[in-house]
Amino acid sequence: MKKIIHITLAAFALLLVTSGTVTAKESIASLRGTEDLEGKSLKVTKKKVISQEGGFERSYKQQPPMIPHKIDKYKINLKNNGCLKCHSKKNHKKEKAPMLGESHFLTRDGKKLEKVSSRRYFCNQCHAPQVDANPLVKNDFEGVK
């Protein structure tokens, strides 16, 4: 008889524990939302990349300027850098594009190079295009002028 009571208690305990974990799993809300891990994540709403003549204003001094156009057709890899088609020393005037800053030709020891320094080669490590998204929090931030 005692044995039966023990088994029933153990079964109850097990049931409690498992049901507990199940509710815990359901209540976890991550960046995925409440979507099940197995399921597909929510579709991201599509945002258009902004083309803005004259570029974007900076938010703070020395901010890498943001890219005011689409960049999906230009590739940067070890062989070539598509951005330089317009932003290079040679072509920027003709293309009416800003030339990459003088700092981009310096090595970390301050030596000036003929070509873009390898540490500044991958443009979109610092420069990013912008989409027509609303700010996450309403604010009246103004950048430096």
Add this chain to the structure above:
Amino acid sequence: MTNGQKKGTFSVLLIGIILGIILWGGFNWALALTNTEQFCISCHEMRDNPYEQLQDTIHFTNRTGVRATCPDCHVPKEWVYKMIRKIQASNELYHHFIVKDVDTPEKFEAKKLELAKHVWKAMKDTDSRECRNCHNFDSMDFDKQESRSADRHEEAIEKGYTCIDCHKGIAHELPEGYDPGEDAPDGENAG
């Protein structure tokens, strides 16, 4: 003419017609068959290198699903030029079967600048004829283009630039050794 002679002439004519249909038809059939992408990528050199790279570009994947196949850009549509290109293609067979100098991605990569320069030169010489099979200045609405593109296209018409002067590496990756920052349509081309 006797009856026998008549019969003879008739049969010669008939044989000629049938032979003509078979030969000319077969020729055209072979021409059409070798002018498909499936034929181009039946060689691993084409399948693994240019075709692989094409798939990342707007000429393969885009909003409307209209796409260009290999021969659309690399084989002229006009008969005479098409024949010339077809004969030149024997050189490609020679390199595929005998020289074997592009049969690995590494070898291909090493030779890519040279190969690209050949194509750029060909397109420059023909005023980008194959591009213009689809892309036509007369049908371009500059109001619908971005202001930068519109400005440059107007300039191109005025100064007589050709498509390939600016649009290099739009259907395959650019080769190593070519610097887009040093190439400008009126300057010295890398090619």
